Amino acid sequence: MIHHISYHTSALSPSEDIRSVTDLKRHTREILDHIHTTGRPVFLTVNGRADSVLLDVKEYEKLIHAGNIARLLASAEQDVEQGKTRSFHTFIQEFKRDNAI
Numbered sequence: 001m002i003h004h005i006s007y008h009t010s011a012l013s014p015s016e017d018i019r020s021v022t023d024l025k026r027h028t029r030e031i032l033d034h035i036h037t038t039g040r041p042v043f044l045t046v047n048g049r050a051d052s053v054l055l056d057v058k059e060y061e062k063l064i065h066a067g068n069i070a071r072l073l074a075s076a077e078q079d080v081e082q083g084k085t086r087s088f089h090t091f092i093q094e095f096k097r098d099n100a101i
Contacts, residue, residue: 018043021051 016034021044024031035042035056044052079085
């Protein structure tokens, strides 16, 4: 099954997307609504330092899917780098032979 992957291209907005944990405690619903509306993650700070990231579950699933695709492609890229390739014509001949088409 092929999934269409689209990513939000909105740039990080520091004034909206970086919030303190205290702010999260006080404005949880507002922050969650912001995440769902913009699709952008919210970076949480503790004592002024980056600590955690909140991300919409649909955006998280897209990142996981993209990571899985990248892992699948990594072995193919290694094969190309090591010269382990063959022509399309050769591949089709082998495929037909191996699958008795």
